[in-house]
Every structure is written in structure tokens, then in C-alpha cells.
Amino acid sequence: MSIAKAKAEIARLAASGLAVELVDEGVQPYALVRGVEAPSPPWDRKVYDILFPIPVAYDMGTPLDAFYFGLPYTFNRGEHNRVSGQVITIRNCQWKLVSWHYPDGKPFNPATDTIESHIIHCRGFFLERGATNART
């Protein structure tokens, strides 16, 4: 048993030009995506790196959820209220867990969603919906 499906998806995305790679941190695999675009302002940079864990049962149809956000950052010169989780160090960088769920009634669907669609979901955090959440 392996995460062959996840590996194949990441290889396909990388071949298409997306800066994504599989990172093995101990025995927990992560997908690392570089250069996710963000509007600046309110974000302090135009691109960020994100990271999310791949469950080892991903090939059995488990959903992806949440992601880590590369530190440091500022949002409206302060902090974003959803960047509130623990900090981990991977590849000599610090990452903080972001509380960024799928909307109620529209969860990650293993039959149709993929690593690519999860990256699109994560991008939403930097855009209008994430910014709206930060204000409310």
C-alpha cells in the first residue's frame, strides 16, 4: 500500500508547470506548493508557500483538509485570525496551521476532488473569502 495516487497527481501537476513537490517529513508526507499568489495589500507579499499533509490513506479516498502557511507574514500589517494553529518546521522553514475548512455542504469529494482542487481551495484563503473572514 502506498500513496501512489497522490504521487502521480503531484508529478502531473509539476509536469504542467506548478511548483509543487512531495515532502517526506519523517513518515508523514506533505505536498509543498510554492508561489501561491496573493493580493498585496492586504498581504505583505505577492506570493506565499503553502504545505498540506497527505493522509497515508489518501489512495483509499480520504479527503484533504486544512493547510500550513509559510511564515513570516503580515495581513493588514497585523495577523490574520485564521492563522492560529501550531508552528512546525519543515525544510528549515516555519509553517503555521491555518483554519481553512471546506464550506458546509460542499466538502472535499474524494471521487471528484484532487490535490489540484485542494490547492485551488487553499488559494481562496488569500482572496476575497479569506479576507472577508478575517474582517468578521
Add this chain to the structure above:
Amino acid sequence: MPELNLRISAADWDRLRKHCAPSFRGKRDTEYGAIGLLGKRTVAGRLSELIVARILWPEPGDVITHPHCALTFSSRYMRRAHMAMRKEGLCGLLTVHTHPMSDEYVDFSCYDNEQDPLLMENLVDLWPDTWLSSVVLGAQCQKGRLWVSRQQPAWLTTLVSVGESLRYLPLDGQPAPAAPAPSEIFDRAMALTGSGALAQLGRRTAAVVGASGTGSLMCELLVRGGAKRIITIDHDVVKDANLNRILYATKDDARLRRPKVEVLKRGIEGLGLGCEVVAVVGSILDSDVMKQLNEADFIFGCVDRDFPRMLLCQYAYQYRVPYIDVGAEIGGDSEGIVSTDARANYIAPGRWCLRCTGLINARRLAFESLTGPERKRRIAQGYSDDLLLKQPAVMDINMRAASMGMMLLRHLLQPFLLTPLPVTLAENLVTYNMKPVAAVRAKNDVCDICQANPAAGFGDCAEPLGLPSDVAASLIEDEEEPE
């Protein structure tokens, strides 16, 4: 001599028998037959079972028959089967044909004895790793053998048909012993010595995954029911918190943190009923531990997590081994407890897996398949509050579930319940209701575990199930049991 069995889904066996049935009607002068593709099951490198992955049903012209003459499979049919076997990574071919004049006794003919080695020679010339098994059918009996080389065949012992019931049919060309009368089903003295459920139980190996509250009770029911060999698998040790429900566990076991399976082995073997208990200290997520299931004739899942349940489901379909999952769940709302269910599910070819049943939750499975530290970070952020264990952990409820599991096994070995079995057999203890649940809550007609599993019947010919030991260890790290 160790047994060498042929395992097949009940649907394939019934269809094969139906396909060949005209041979035994009317003039009884024409042979019928078909070719199957074989997977395998090994124990410590020794072949223990052939598994029929699928039957390639003959197309017009594939089987050449003439009245009073031996049947011939066309070279086109043989080639198609052999190509499929090689392409799919399977280990051999099964040829099945009838002897129309045989009723209660059947044997291979001189023609069969001449032709099988020649066919084997041809197949091995094409692909050296080909095995050939042949089965000859009489009206009420069957005989089987396996050629792994062109010399002497090995004789098959038992045909195991797995589906809505479990059938153990002799492959020695003799009729099956008569089943005991219905009144004897629960008569231990009669059934132990006859051909009924308990007699089969005494000849087979049961695996019980999970040796806590439900698992220890399951073992007790099996040994009192006549089981002579049980493999019990659990990675955990006895703690004070689970002394309320683990059979045979003592305060001393908790103080010394003895493995649950070793405590169970001591208790069950100490009964003096002649049952050998193989205690496996390890997680079923570990592929090395998972291999131990290759010795099991039936599996009981007494675990409270979805990842092991998922792997056991995959095992059941890949190896065509019956799996009974037992458990207990509490349902509640703001007003209090609304349901306390004891439950048993039977997983087998042709039936629904626990994912389709809705008992395996995809989010919980994802949560459980993260490593310990990653899971802790999720919990700290409140991501997974709804996924934390809420199963009841008291012996009286565990006992209801284990009891249902044992009853299902008795039924499978010697049917006495209404059939087909419900998808879930549940008992709501709050409302005093026994519920045969027929609904498949997350039904998927193309489910890659139960309905369209590409490795169904492949056994050891498919990719091994389970995780490397270090990954499995990291997933069970910091697991908390319900107090």
C-alpha cells in the same frame, strides 16, 4: 499433510455449477466447462490456497464438445485466459469440466491425466511461472488438483465458497457429508463430531483483530463454541482504564502493562478446552502483521477505528475471506443519549463494504491516517472534535455486539437466519429494538473496495495491504482509548 484449498466467491461457484448443469440433465452425454484465473494465498512462503479471481466465461466456439467425447478448450480461449493471467499478474489458470455420468463420485479420466501435463507443458513454455489447476465436476461432487510442474500434481483438499453462506466442499471426488438436522445446530455434542457449524469451527482458524472489550469476548465465544485455533492481534497493553471490560485482565496485568493479546492467550488457553491462541503483538495497519491473516479462515474485526476497518475490508475482498465487523456506537444530542447500538456487519464477495455501508467516515479515515503529531495539531485547533472516539466501552454493550458476531458466524457455517443477511444487524438498546438495516447509506456501484475491486481474488498476487512498520507505528502513536 497441510490443506491446499480452492477459494471462490459463492456467486462464481453457483454460476459455474449452473453453467455446467445441462451436463447432468437429459441424455447426460455432453461435457461442459470454463476457465478461471487464479490468485494465491501463502503462509510463510508455502502455498495454502488458490483463489479464483474470476471466471472467463466461454464465448461461442471457445469450448468444443461432442456427445460422448471429452471436452476441449479452444486454443483461442486458452490463449485469452493465459494472456489475461499474465497481464494482471495472476499466478495460474483453473480449468473446470464435467463428467456427465458421475453423480456422487468423480475422478479424472485417463484422457485428463494425459492432457493436463501436456497443457501444463505448453503453458510453461509460454510463461514459466504458470500454474495449472484442474477441477472435474460430478453432479454432487468435485475433485481438484494443481500442477506446478509437469510431474506429479498436488491434490486440492477443500473448495471454500464465500458469499451469503460459507460452504466447505470436499475436492476429493466424494460426496460432502450430510449436514446435521436443524435440531442439532445448537447441540454442541452432536455438532462437534458431525459436519455442522461447530465441527467446521473446530477445523478452521479464526482471526480476532482487537483484543480489548469486544475482542476478548469474541475469543471467549469462539472457544466456547468449539474453535481450536485463534489468532488474536492487538498492539496495545492492558491499562487500569480498561480493566472494566477486558476478559482475564487483572490489576497486575495493568501494573506490568502486559500486552492485551498475551493476557488473552493466557486466559483462553488456561480454560483447557484445547484451543491454541496465537498472540500477535502489533498493529493490523502494519503490513507484516496483516500477513498473519493469511492463516485465517474467517476474521472478526473488534476495533474502534476506521483505518483498520478499511484495511480489513480490502483484505476480505482481495482474499475472498469472510469478515465480520462488530462494534458499538452511541448516538446523542443535546438532550442526552438517543441510541446505544450494538452492531455486526458481514463483509464478503457480493456484499457491501463498510465504506458503502456508511460506517466508515471519510473524514475520520483521513484523520486516523495522519501521524500522531499531525493529528494532535488538528485536535488542538478544534478541527476534529467530532472525530474523537465516543464509542461505549463497557462490557455489557460489547457483549451484545460480540454475541451478534458469533451468531452470524454460526449462520454462515450452517444457515438458520433469514437470508440475505441485512447490510447491518444492529440493536438499539435505548429503544429495545433489533434493527436489520437493509439500506446502504453511501452506496457506490463502482466502489473500488467491494463492487469493482481491481484486486478482488488476487490474494498475494496484488500489492500487499497495510503500511510499512514505521508508518504504522507513527499512526498509532498517542492514540487514546475511550475511558
